[in-house]
Amino acid sequence: MSNCAIVGINWGDEGKGRMVDLLTEDYDVVVRYQGGGNAGHTVINDKGNFALHLLPSGIFRDGVVNILGNGVALDPQNLWNEMQDVMSKGVALTPENLKISDRASLLLPWHREMDELEEQRLADKKYGSTKQGIAPFYSDKYQKKTVLAGELFYPDKLKEHLTGLLEWKNLILTGVYGAKRITENEINEWIDTYCEKIKPFVCDTGEVLKNASMNGKKILFEAQLGSLRDLDYGIYPYTTSSNTIAAYAPIGSGFPGAKIDRVLGVVKAYSTCVGEGPFVSEMFGDEAEELRKAGNEYGAKTGRPRRVGAMDLVATAYGIEVQAATEIALTKLDVLSFMEKIPVCTHYITDGKQVDRFPFPAALDESTPVIEYKDGWMEDISKVRKWEDLPKNAQDYVLYIENVVGCPIKYVSVGPERESIIIR
Ligand code: GDP
Numbered sequence: 001m002s003n004c005a006i007v008g009i010n011w012g013d014e015g016k017g018r019m020v021d022l023l024t025e026d027y028d029v030v031v032r033y034q035g036g037g038n039a040g041h042t043v044i045n046d047k048g049n050f051a052l053h054l055l056p057s058g059i060f061r062d063g064v065v066n067i068l069g070n071g072v073a074l075d076p077q078n079l080w081n082e083m084q085d086v087m088s089k090g091v092a093l094t095p096e097n098l099k100i101s102d103r104a105s106l107l108l109p110w111h112r113e114m115d116e117l118e119e120q121r122l123a124d125k126k127y128g129s130t131k132q133g134i135a136p137f138y139s140d141k142y143q144k145k146t147v148l149a150g151e152l153f154y155p156d157k158l159k160e161h162l163t164g165l166l167e168w169k170n171l172i173l174t175g176v177y178g179a180k181r182i183t184e185n186e187i188n189e190w191i192d193t194y195c196e197k198i199k200p201f202v203c204d205t206g207e208v209l210k211n212a213s214m215n216g217k218k219i220l221f222e223a224q225l226g227s228l229r230d231l232d233y234g235i236y237p238y239t240t241s242s243n244t245i246a247a248y249a250p251i252g253s254g255f256p257g258a259k260i261d262r263v264l265g266v267v268k269a270y271s272t273c274v275g276e277g278p279f280v281s282e283m284f285g286d287e288a289e290e291l292r293k294a295g296n297e298y299g300a301k302t303g304r305p306r307r308v309g310a311m312d313l314v315a316t317a318y319g320i321e322v323q324a325a326t327e328i329a330l331t332k333l334d335v336l337s338f339m340e341k342i343p344v345c346t347h348y349i350t351d352g353k354q355v356d357r358f359p360f361p362a363a364l365d366e367s368t369p370v371i372e373y374k375d376g377w378m379e380d381i382s383k384v385r386k387w388e389d390l391p392k393n394a395q396d397y398v399l400y401i402e403n404v405v406g407c408p409i410k411y412v413s414v415g416p417e418r419e420s421i422i423i424r
Helices: 016-026 076-088 109-125 134-142 149-153 155-176 184-201 205-214 246-253 285-294 313-323 333-338 392-405
Strands: 004-008 029-032 041-045 048-052 065-068 098-101 219-226 262-268 271-273 307-309 327-331 341-350 353-355 368-375 409-413 421-423
Touching: 004 016, 004 246, 016 041, 016 219, 016 262, 016 327, 016 409, 029 205, 048 076, 065 205, 076 184, 098 184, 098 205, 109 134, 109 155, 109 184, 149 155, 149 184, 155 184, 205 219, 219 246, 262 313, 285 307, 285 333, 313 341, 313 392, 327 392, 333 392, 333 409, 341 392, 368 392, 392 409
Parallel strands: 004 219, 004 262, 029 065, 029 219, 065 098, 262 327, 327 409
Antiparallel strands: 041 048, 271 307, 341 353, 341 368, 409 421
């Protein structure tokens, strides 16, 4: 048995989806273990061009079993819409290749509205939420105020449970936010329109994983977002509301005893960050615009322009540490081909001192980057498939990063397509 987690090392959008799509060739099961439809994992392969939000990126491979674990924010409406979209492009989704944990909590119709209302209330102090209801969902989950997917098999109990929750939530919606009440009819319609559609896929995925493991099958855990968005280890409060780190994969998958042998950390060859929060190596003005355009850095889910910056070695080394990454995939190296000199953030100046340890979140706002410049290669590398064919300066850039962060860079990607990869 050899299991692997594919995780983001930075702020997300590192290209995890393409790495899962590539590696699924060697794995039997792919599990999403946290997060919800607020992600956008881009996968480009022989079946087309997809931005997956909640579906595991293994759904394109025949014979791979895909699981949405108990740790995800299971939004029946978004999931069903996404499933229909993927199926309309010729990808088969059946209860054999897609399984939803009966212990996954459901993102309820009011969670998205709560997200929107709270961001509106915060106005210019907002967190930059994708407004998919993820934060209200996880807070309610930990308050034990949502329902489990498996309750769909107990319709009478489910209705009673939801009626109780609705009574409570309407007090908040109307009393705190002055918003409209949600009616029982709306909830019943939501059950019929969306929950009933996903019900055939709901099962005891813990048993599926246990049996897969006993039969020597290999499991791939797919994370959403990155280390710096982890609820406990990230740039709180500008984190997501779940744990993005590999250590959470066994818990969020339904197989708490799972052993993870490989942790593949995905790192972008420069930095990007969507939404609010401190971003020490951020670039501005024309320089930033040029990089954003070259990397097509616009959110897969929201279309928002991503903030871009120099490769941040301080944040990356920390991200690798909290993920306990055993190897790295360095993505989007081709994007830097236009740069004569490539900026790299080697240290921060924090509280007047030069540091290489990622600081406590509250100290980030006052931190400034120490930037060094590396020589660029100024030629198209998108067709390169072998390490020895990369220009010397590109090799040096990769080796430099590898040396500073102390983790082997096993993959270097030079284009979004499945085959645009150099395996070292
Ligand atoms: P994820 O959420 O970590 O899966 O990442 P996203 O899908 O949000 O963002 C990665 C983006 O970069 C997608 O548009 C990918 O198609 C694209 N991409 C991934 N790897 C490469 C690469 O090596 N080169 C280029 N040019 N684009 C890439």
